[in-house]
Amino acid sequence: MIMNEQIKASEVRLTGADGEDLGIVSRAEALELARKLRMDLVCDSLFSSPPPCRLVARGAAKQQKNEASRAERLAGGAAKVKELRLTPHIEDHDYDTKLRQAEKLLASGNAVQFVVKLTNSKEGAAAKGLLERLLKDLNASGRRETGIQVSGKQAAVKVNPAQ
Known part of the structure; x- marks a missing residue:
């Protein structure tokens, strides 16, 4: 999971916290909006250009990742x-x-x-x-x-x- 400053693309396809499409914006603009709203900018996939990113409540992205890995471990055996x-x-x-x-x-x-x-x-x-x-x-x-x-x-x- 790539978050905030780890995102290296110059432009991103941004989705808001409520799922609304905010269009293609620069990385700096997206990070500034995330800081202003006190949210995290999370990149879903690096395989498209520009990469799709979304605004997520601060800390919620890591929590979702931890829950997914825990569920994967439990299902694994x-x-x-x-x-x-x-x-x-x-x-x-x-x-x-x-x-x-x-x-x-x-x-x-x-x-x-x-x-x-x-x-x-x-x-x-x-x-x-x-x-x-x-x-x-x-x-x-x-x-x-x-x-x-x-x-x-x-x-x-x-x-x-x-x-």
């Missing part, structure tokens, strides 16, 4: 499952770090498997409480696929990205 390991007696700072890691992984389209390692059988309730807290904090980013499974030396839950 099955989501990878990333494992995050914890202990039942985790400090608040470490918990926040793991939460941020999980949000980043879920935002990129990966599923997250939380595994809480247990050292003895009495830590099962603490591990379950920790996983419930994580699920509550990640409610906006992802939905759990499995229930919380406590067995032997670990407790686990799998979270898929929210669609």
Whole structure:
């Protein structure tokens, strides 16, 4: 995606923010209009002369590009499952770090498997409480696929990205 000053053509075919055709204008005129309206000038294709460009709300073009690439990645194949390991007696700072890691992984389209390692059988309730807290904090980013499974030396839950 080519935006603003990256556009090198001397003239562009300009389309307004509402889809109206503004005709063929010079690059400098188009950039000045974009600055005045606080918008971005985005070139759709370089294969025609003059290249078609449009005015887009500032930042919206990058957001559309990111959404398109994310959708392409999700359609490209099955989501990878990333494992995050914890202990039942985790400090608040470490918990926040793991939460941020999980949000980043879920935002990129990966599923997250939380595994809480247990050292003895009495830590099962603490591990379950920790996983419930994580699920509550990640409610906006992802939905759990499995229930919380406590067995032997670990407790686990799998979270898929929210669609």
